[in-house]
Amino acid sequence: MLKFENVSKIYPGDFVALEDINLTIQQGEFVSIVGHSGAGKSTLLKLLYAEEQPTSGAVYFNERSLDAIKRKHLPFYRRNVGTVFQDFKLLPQKTAYENVAYALEVAGEPDEEIAQRVPEILDIVGMSSKMGKYPRQLSGGEQQRVCMARALVHHPLIIIADEPTGNLDPISTWEIIQLLVKINSLGTTILLATHNKVIVDKLSRRVVEIDDGKIIRDNEKGKYSGTKVNA
Amino acid sequence: MGMKITKLQRTFKEGLSNFYRNGWLSFATVSVLAISLYIISVTLIIGVASNIVLKNVQDKINVSVYFNPDVQDSKIQEIKSKLVSYQEIKSIDFVSKEQALEQFKKFGNNNPSISQALDEIGDNPLLSALVIKARSSDQYDVIVKAINTSSFAEDVSHIDYEENKSAIQRLITIIKIVEQVGLTLGVVFVFIGILITFNAIRLTMYAHRQEFEIMRLVGASNIYIKMPFIFEGIFYGISSAFSVMLALFVTSKFLVPITRGSIAGGDILDFYLSHFFVIFGLLLVSGIILGTVSASIAIRRYLKI
Numbered sequence: 435m436l437k438f439e440n441v442s443k444i445y446p447g448d449f450v451a452l453e454d455i456n457l458t459i460q461q462g463e464f465v466s467i468v469g470h471s472g473a474g475k476s477t478l479l480k481l482l483y484a485e486e487q488p489t490s491g492a493v494y495f496n497e498r499s500l501d502a503i504k505r506k507h508l509p510f511y512r513r514n515v516g517t518v519f520q521d522f523k524l525l526p527q528k529t530a531y532e533n534v535a536y537a538l539e540v541a542g543e544p545d546e547e548i549a550q551r552v553p554e555i556l557d558i559v560g561m562s563s564k565m566g567k568y569p570r571q572l573s574g575g576e577q578q579r580v581c582m583a584r585a586l587v588h589h590p591l592i593i594i595a596d597e598p599t600g601n602l603d604p605i606s607t608w609e610i611i612q613l614l615v616k617i618n619s620l621g622t623t624i625l626l627a628t629h630n631k632v633i634v635d636k637l638s639r640r641v642v643e644i645d646d647g648k649i650i651r652d653n654e655k656g657k658y659s660g661t662k663v664n665a
Numbered sequence: 666m667g668m669k670i671t672k673l674q675r676t677f678k679e680g681l682s683n684f685y686r687n688g689w690l691s692f693a694t695v696s697v698l699a700i701s702l703y704i705i706s707v708t709l710i711i712g713v714a715s716n717i718v719l720k721n722v723q724d725k726i727n728v729s730v731y732f733n734p735d736v737q738d739s740k741i742q743e744i745k746s747k748l749v750s751y752q753e754i755k756s757i758d759f760v761s762k763e764q765a766l767e768q769f770k771k772f773g774n775n776n777p778s779i780s781q782a783l784d785e786i787g788d789n790p791l792l793s794a795l796v797i798k799a800r801s802s803d804q805y806d807v808i809v810k811a812i813n814t815s816s817f818a819e820d821v822s823h824i825d826y827e828e829n830k831s832a833i834q835r836l837i838t839i840i841k842i843v844e845q846v847g848l849t850l851g852v853v854f855v856f857i858g859i860l861i862t863f864n865a866i867r868l869t870m871y872a873h874r875q876e877f878e879i880m881r882l883v884g885a886s887n888i889y890i891k892m893p894f895i896f897e898g899i900f901y902g903i904s905s906a907f908s909v910m911l912a913l914f915v916t917s918k919f920l921v922p923i924t925r926g927s928i929a930g931g932d933i934l935d936f937y938l939s940h941f942f943v944i945f946g947l948l949l950v951s952g953i954i955l956g957t958v959s960a961s962i963a964i965r966r967y968l969k970i
Contacts, residue, residue, distance in 0.1 A: 483882065506886070513884040523879045527686045539675050540885035542668040584883060 435461040435591065435623060436482070441491035443477050443647075451477040453647040455491070459625070461591070464618045466634045467627040468658055469644040475627040478644065479594050482625070483515050484508050496591075513541055516585025516593040516622075520600035522577045524569040530556065530580045531565040537584050551587060559583045559613060575606025582613055592623040599630060607633070631658040672889060680896025690869055691901070697865040699905035701858030702952055703912050706944065708854045710913070712847040714936060719840050723802050726833055729760075730812060731792040731822040741793055744817050748795070751811065753804040758796040765791040792822055802837050805830075859955065866898065866959040870967060877967045887968050891961065898960035902952030909948050913937060 436459040443452040452474045459465055467475050480486040481493050484500050492499045495511070503511050517523075524533050531552055538548045556562045559579040569577050578598055585593055595614065599607035611633055618624045628634065634641060634657065641656030642649060684691050732741055738761055745757050760768075766789050770780060783790075799805050809826045812818065826833075873894070880890045917937040937944070 485882070509881070509884045509886040509889075512882065517882050523875075523882065525876055525879055527683065527876075536880075536885075537883040539672075540880070540883065540889050542672055544671070588884070 435459060435496055436625075437494040438478075438481075439492050439494065441481065441488045441493060443474075443481065443486065444489045450647050452481075452488075455647075455649060457642065457649060457652070459623065461623055462618070462621055464615070464624045464637070464639040465626065466637060466639060466641045466656075467625065467644060468629060468634055468641060470629065473644045474647045475644055476596055479596050479625065479627055482592075482594055483512060483517055509540070513537075513588050514591050516588065516590035518578070518581050518585050518593065518595040518598045520597035522569070522574075522581050522601075524577055524580060524584075526569055529566050529568055530561055530572065530583075533569070533580055534565075534584045534587050537587050541588070552583075555583045555587045556580075558586070573606070574602050575609060578602060578606070578610050579613070582610070582617075586617065586622075590622065592625065593617060595624065595626045595628075597628055598626070599628065599633065611637070634658040673892070676889060676892030677896050679893035680900065683893055683897050684900045687869075690872060691897075691904075694865050694869050695901050695904045695908065698862050698901050698952060698955065699908040699912070701861050701955075702905055702909045702948055704854050705851075705858045705951075706909060706913060706948060707916065708847075708851045710933075710936070710944075712851055714933065715843055715847065719843065722836065723840065724798070726802050726805075726829075726836065727796050727798045728805055728809065728824055728826045728829065729794045729796050730824050731794045732820050733822045734762075734792060736793070736820045738793060740817075740820065741795065744820070745795055747817075748797070748812075751808065753799055753801075753808050754797055755800045756798045760794050760796055762789050762791045762793045765794065802833060802840070805833060862955045863959040863962070866901070866956065867963040869897075870894065870960070870963040874967045877964075890968065891964055894960045894964050895957050898956035898958075899953050900956075901960075902954070902956035903949065905956075906945065906948040906952040909952075910945055913944065 436457075438455045438457040441452060441455040442450070444450050455478065467478065469475050477486065481488055481500075482495075484503070487501070492501055494500070495514070500511070524530075525536065528536060534552045534555060535548050538551065543551075553562060553565065556565050559582050561576060561579045561583060564572060564576060569580070572580065581598075582593075593614070598614075599610055602610065607630065614624050614626065615637075638655050638657075641651070641653050641658070643651035738759075741759060745759055748754055748757055766783075769791065770783070797808060799808055805826060809824055812821065812824065877890055881887075914937065917933040920933045923933075
């Protein structure tokens, strides 16, 4: 469903963020992407939700090159992709409910549908008792649950999570990961960028390691630190 | 179509809730916009009012052409009808020597020596005259020259232009300076106002810039992100138009003692009240235009896809 073909990304100033990436991800997979800060994980994900365009090569989503999507159709594409971030990216002036509803409003969903789906999804992530609160009134873990609800409310085919637990305590971290596993078990593809060793080892799913813009390891049921082939 | 209306309603509500949830930021933006509009409208009102004052003064300028005593009234009427065709001349009034005497007596009413002197002369010493008003005060020169070189020049005793010339010239200079200074100040203030407003709204957008990114990520189209801010710009415009109307009312109330009688039939407050809807309409329109144009220019740079 997702394919990177000879993808390179060079930022202005000749900074090479990704170099010749080839990667295929099937529908329903749970893939952890690991590597140091600055290794290129976030850039890889940004290419997926079309926040950045590759310098060369192509990214395919369901056989379709993202390059071929017209700029004005990008919002429609993004509704197939749920995104979750380390810094939550909730709208500060909106309540938990409104933040989730916003994702449906922009798609032009009817009011009745929104009124029905938002509480449902907030219930799934365990936030229905706090849906009237503003982000500043919520803890990090709670904010991240709201983000998950927002990412899920479109029934996206894939969830892209960029260090979703980077700002969370161990208990909240684990709750968020459990939620991701649950979503995955319902068929949604998950792409998780992290450098939390404990999580990756415990998940025991596919692990892709990136270093210096290149994929250096791709293991089914991998661990955070793979068997050092080159060492 | 239905979806478009839904989205329009949603972005409108969005804009409204941005406006009151960002209370302080909105207040600051509206204040800046209001101050610019206030300065602009005060400049314009002073311009318009001083124009009216100057027009009044200008209307009082005229030259009188006095005819020799032997020229018949009928001949003068004939000359008058010729002069009427002059483009530069706005109006001509015939004042016969009898009328002139009447006026003179009226002026000298409480001065017995004048009426005594007149009685002693016995005959009416005054001359019949044509009182000419030009369309514009700088055309008297041309008119007087034309009369002096015309076929009836020898019937003319004298024209009081020479005596009044320096006064008229001075007035013309003052009018021109006032007009030029007013226009320049007006343009400068309008420009400064636009600049200040634009900057204030740009800062507001800057404060929102992270939200634009979030909205994009959850699949909002650029126009959907933009519309609430356009509406917000409209609300800025409306709120500042109301504040400026209030400020102008208070200002003109203060200025009543200074301006009494200077504007035909009243003072600055009367001017404000009689032009209330024109001023309000202009403020509303310019506030809304300033607000929305600044908002849409400012937001553009944050709306890469």
